[in-house]
Amino acid sequence: MKSMSKRLFLTFMLLLGTILAVLMIVIGQLFPVYIKQYHEQTNAQIQASMDQVIDERKIKLSKEDQEALYAVQSKGQEESVLTYVRTRLYIVLAILFTITLILIAIISRYMIRNFTAPIDNVTETALELAKGNYRARAQENEHERMIPLSHSINILARNLQDITTIREVEEERLKTLIENMGSSLMMIGREGNISIVNRVFLERFGMQLDEVQGKVFRTIGLPKSLEQFIDHVFLTEMPYRQQIKMEIQQELYNKEVYGAPVIGDHGRWLGVVIVMHDITELVRLEQIRKDFVANVSHELRTPITSIKGFSETLLDGAYKDEKMLISFLEIIYKESNRLQMLIQDLLELSKIEQHGFTVNIMPMGLQDVLIRGAELTAPRLDEKNMSFQVDIERDVQVMGDANRIIQIVTNLITNAITYSPENTTVSIRLKENETYGIIEIEDQGIGIEKHEIARVFERFYRVDRARSRNSGGTGLGLAIVKHLVEAHHGRIQVKSEVGIGTKMIVMIPKN
Secondary structure (H helix, E strand, O other): OHHHHHHHHHHHHHHHHHHHHHHHHHHHHHHHHHHHHHHHHHHHHHHHHHHHHHHHHOOOOOHHHHHHHHHHHHHHHHHHHHHHHHHHHHHHHHHHHHHHHHHHHHHHHHHHHHHHHHHHHHHHHHHHHHHOOOOOOOOOOOOOOOHHHHHHHHHHHHHHHHHHHHHHHHHHHHHHHHHHOOOEEEEEEOOOEEEEEOHHHHHHHOOOHHHHOOOEHHHOOOOHHHHHHHHHHHHHOOOEEEEEEEEEOOEEEEEEEEEEEEEOHHHOEEEEEEEEEEOHHHHHHHHHHHHHHHHHHHHHHHHHHHHHHHHHHHHOOHHHOHHHHHHHHHHHHHHHHHHHHHHHHHHHHHHHHOOOOOOOOEEEEHHHHHHHHHHHHHHHHHHOOOEEEEEEOOOOEEEEOHHHHHHHHHHHHHHHHHOOOOOOEEEEEEEEOOOEEEEEEEOOOOOOOHHHHHHOOOOOOOOOHHHHHHOOOOOOHHHHHHHHHHHOOOEEEEEEEOOOEEEEEEEEEOO
């Protein structure tokens, strides 16, 4: 740019200097000749006029007198001649100056159009490229000196456009990969602010993007175990892998968490990336495989032992005592019923957990389901001298399987009765919001410890083993309930306080 400006300046000055020099030479050459010719012409005219006057008046003058007279007359005319010549010279110079200005204007316009305009075009193109408009192109002028510059700018623009297109495609691919990967991903900057989270992370932790984007990871309510893991990666600045058990929305999850520092150009430390693989199902299946035999044998041992023991006693001669016989047969019948219930629940849970299990979803009202569930459990309620408190303002229409929802309600009411003392109340409420029909079943029972809430849906897990076993429970009811709720694409929550009671909240999607 500087060399082009210098060349233009030198060319302009050389051309202007040449024009002025030529004008000066022309003026210098013409001025003496013009003065001499004009003076000679004027003297000749004066002499001719004087000779004519002398001849007409027949004046006799000597040669010396005539020359003296001519000299006086020439001197008188000299001043008028100089004035006239000066005026003519000014006119000539004014004309020459005007012509020179016109020539300079024409030449300058030509130079600007042929040299400066392409440079301005290239400059505008470069500014557009700097703004990010990589579609801008410079006009490739026919001037030989400008063609390389315009061509280079256009090559640069095309390369930048290609690079931008490739970068956008790569960003889109990376975004698609991050959003659709099965694992939770979170990238944290060097100051502890969250810069990237994917859809799986937001869904798993029940958060919105604006709740976490740009926030410090310690302020968004992550599980303490995960916060400690992130702190470890920050402190060590080394890759780290660990299996973590964390509670999210009252449910226990097992995560295999991998953390690593993010290193930029020139070894600059930018932050850490955290990837969480959900291995809850794998851990659960492994635990089921390990505990199934132990749990089933433990649950079956009591009724089988009772049946076998009383049978042996009867065979040893106790059958002869009619009163003892009837008592033992009642115990055997009761234990066999318990054994049958356990097997039925196992078969039901196995069926529900099978891949491809579906429910017959159709529009239905929840009011009739709650009334039917209360009717089915009324005999057990009467046994403990308990009562129902029903709060149903109006029916709520949802998409569900009526038989399966009755099974859910019956199981929850039975649990509420089982874990409540006599002379208490079981509350049944029906509500709704924009998305769900909501069933609430609340008791005044023993309650659940906070650390046990996340485990109540595990198979064979009991809050009070002695009471549930004495009441005939199998420990599979809530596991069945959870699977059925999930089959309806719904949600179930537990709110409980020890010694006060437990509230089960079932949310079924509306139509």
